Amino acid sequence: MRNRIEIYDTTLRDGTQGEAINFSVADKLQIATMLDELGVDFIEGGWPGSNPRDVAFFEEARSLKLSRARVAAFGATRRRGLSCAQDPSIQALISAGTPVVTIFGKTWELHVQDALRISPKDNLDLIEDSVRYLSERADLVIYDAEHFFDGYRANQEYAIDTLRAAVAGGAQRIVLCDTNGGSLPDEVTDATRVVAEQIEVPLGIHCHNDGELAVANTLAAVTAGVTHVQGTINGYGERCGNANLCSVIPNLELKLGKEVIGRERLGRLRETASLVSEIANLSLQSSAAFVGDSAFAHKGGVHVAAVERNPRTYEHIPPESVGNRRRVLVSDLSGRGNLVAKARELNIDLNSEQAVLQELKRLEHAGFEFEAAEASFELLVNRVHNSSEPYFELISFRVIDQHQGSEMPMSEATVKIRVGDHEEHSAASGNGPVNALDRALHRGLAKFYPSLEKVHLVDYKVRVLQSPLSGSASLVRVLITSSDGTTKWATVGVSANIVEASWRALVDSVEYKLMKDGVSPIGASVEEADKKPALV
Numbered sequence: 334m335r336n337r338i339e340i341y342d343t344t345l346r347d348g349t350q351g352e353a354i355n356f357s358v359a360d361k362l363q364i365a366t367m368l369d370e371l372g373v374d375f376i377e378g379g380w381p382g383s384n385p386r387d388v389a390f391f392e393e394a395r396s397l398k399l400s401r402a403r404v405a406a407f408g409a410t411r412r413r414g415l416s417c418a419q420d421p422s423i424q425a426l427i428s429a430g431t432p433v434v435t436i437f438g439k440t441w442e443l444h445v446q447d448a449l450r451i452s453p454k455d456n457l458d459l460i461e462d463s464v465r466y467l468s469e470r471a472d473l474v475i476y477d478a479e480h481f482f483d484g485y486r487a488n489q490e491y492a493i494d495t496l497r498a499a500v501a502g503g504a505q506r507i508v509l510c511d512t513n514g515g516s517l518p519d520e521v522t523d524a525t526r527v528v529a530e531q532i533e534v535p536l537g538i539h540c541h542n543d544g545e546l547a548v549a550n551t552l553a554a555v556t557a558g559v560t561h562v563q564g565t566i567n568g569y570g571e572r573c574g575n576a577n578l579c580s581v582i583p584n585l586e587l588k589l590g591k592e593v594i595g596r597e598r599l600g601r602l603r604e605t606a607s608l609v610s611e612i613a614n615l616s617l618q619s620s621a622a623f624v625g626d627s628a629f630a631h632k633g634g635v636h637v638a639a640v641e642r643n644p645r646t647y648e649h650i651p652p653e654s655v656g657n658r659r660r661v662l663v664s665d666l667s668g669r670g671n672l673v674a675k676a677r678e679l680n681i682d683l684n685s686e687q688a689v690l691q692e693l694k695r696l697e698h699a700g701f702e703f704e705a706a707e708a709s710f711e712l713l714v715n716r717v718h719n720s721s722e723p724y725f726e727l728i729s730f731r732v733i734d735q736h737q738g739s740e741m742p743m744s745e746a747t748v749k750i751r752v753g754d755h756e757e758h759s760a761a762s763g764n765g766p767v768n769a770l771d772r773a774l775h776r777g778l779a780k781f782y783p784s785l786e787k788v789h790l791v792d793y794k795v796r797v798l799q800s801p802l803s804g805s806a807s808l809v810r811v812l813i814t815s816s817d818g819t820t821k822w823a824t825v826g827v828s829a830n831i832v833e834a835s836w837r838a839l840v841d842s843v844e845y846k847l848m849k850d851g852v853s854p855i856g857a858s859v860e861e862a863d864k865k866p867a868l869v
């Protein structure tokens with residue numbers, strides 16, 4: 334198994350050091366299960382010595398049924414002046430009861446002298462002693478050499494001596510860390526080669542992304558001989574983040590021909606990236622390599638035509654291999670080719686291309702943009718093709734904002750709609766006008782179309798546009814993303830009025846959901862309107 338590379342995920346520990354990341358114990362358990370399904374070898378769950386939440390996680394993690402991954406607890410070498418038996422954070426590692434324990438120690442003399450304030454020799458003793466104590470009590474001990482590359486640059490011999498101390502203590506993996514994230518790939522290659530000649534224990538790599546090189550440095554280390562790779566999903570982590578496993582894994586598997594999680598599990602990559610981002614409450618970057626929405630999106634007409642003939646012309650890997658998909662972007666720049674390709678991608682029957690193209694151009698001229706709002710595009714095609722009855726008609730809506738004293742402002746919306754012959758009047762409050770309007774609309778429609786009850790807003794974006802018609806009045810374009818718990822879709826609305834633009838995007842969101850569910854509009858007959866709608 335010379336080509337086998339172990340994946341050590343630290344999303345739940347180093348990833349949570351990222352500025353906007355906060356996981357509850359339940360979140361962490363859910364992510365751990367997903368990581369196991371993805372096929373990683375190790376899941377670093379947290380630092381039990383540093384916070385009670387991580388202690389709770391390890392307690393609960395014992396009952397997780399993981400098929401492949403082993404859970405690791407993370408901590409530091411013992412404090413000077415304390416024995417391992419006296420050191421509370423070493424004891425917390427033992428109490429976590431994980432099969433794997435990872436500890437980090439100092440490699441760089443600068444840190445030994447200025448942070449630990451001990452002699453270089455004492456540091457070596459402390460590393461060996463801590464690793465030995467843990468090795469006698471855990472199945473496997475991984476040693477993270479903090480600031481390895483900086484330490485190596487400052488004093489190569491001492492840096493390697495710290496690794497030897499860990500090996501002497503019984504460490505079964507020695508991980509070279511680019512803690513400050515400033516190393517260059519060539520430096521990583523050279524240092525790793527030297528270490529590989531002198532250390533017999535399997536080597537690992539742990540990179541940070543401060544020079545935007547965490548993935549490149551990780552691959553460089555693998556090429557130089559490491560067989561254990563650490564990183565996080567979506568590259569979450571302190572400062573600029575950690576090595577992004579969503580890029581590292583496919584590069585190892587598809588480009589370097591390594592055996593990592595296997596081709597079949599690689600197909601789960603995009604889903605994992607997207608679920609973890611959802612739990613983190615951060616949107617997955619559209620331009621993220623391999624897993625982002627734009628990773629296989631083609632806009633230029635020439636590119637689209639070529640990709641239609643042979644995808645390899647503009648795609649470095651087949652999108653399906655990482656669970657992503659090819660997308661064709663339609664805009665007023667695009668010609669017939671993009672439109673046809675897009676329709677094929679969305680499985681839309683396009684029998685009046687010219688009319689659709691004309692409508693598309695008209696709307697884009699008015700400020701609409703469909704590249705990020707595929708649901709609205711599908712509705713557009715549907716409206717051009719079918720003159721079917723609407724699901725409902727708006728009679729009127731009204732939104733009131735109230736701001737009293739120091740209280741948070743509140744909004745109230747009333748919506749009057751016609752569904753078939755029935756006139757429905759609903760009202761709701763919310764923390765803002767769009768929220769109130771969204772709730773009032775759903776409340777009004779839910780009794781006719783029950784499947785809408787599950788639909789909620791997950792993202793809302795506003796952009797101010799310069800009106801193409803007048804220099805002074807500006808338009809706003811609202812892009813909303815909705816979800817019913819299983820799928821997500823995006824719709825767009827444009828108006829000079831932000832509430833009106835939001836309303837249009839909300840209406841598209843509702844209609845799209847009903848269209849996708851195959852729900853028939855409630856017709857204009859009193860008996861029909863009072864019945865429960867037929868779900869197809």
Ligand SMILES: [Zn+2]
Nearest residue numbers: 347512539541
């Ligand atoms: Zn780190």
